[in-house]
Amino acid sequence: MAEVINLRAAKKQAARKAARIQADANAAKSGRTKAEREAEKARAEKATRTLDAHRRETD
Secondary structure, three states: OOOOOOHHHHHHHHHHHHHHHHHHHHHHHHOOOHHHHHHHHHHHHHHHHHHHHOOOOOO
C-alpha cells in the first residue's frame, strides 16, 4: 500500500523549500551582508590611516 501523507503539510514543506532556494539565489546574487561590507570598509580605512601615519615627510 502507498504511504498516507498530509497534503497540507506537503504543500507547506514544498513552499518552504522553494522559498529557501529563492533566498539562496538572492543571497548569492547580492553578495555580502551589510555587516560584512561595513567590516571590510572599516578594515580598509584603518589600513589607510596606519599607512598614512607611517609615511615619511619629504621636503
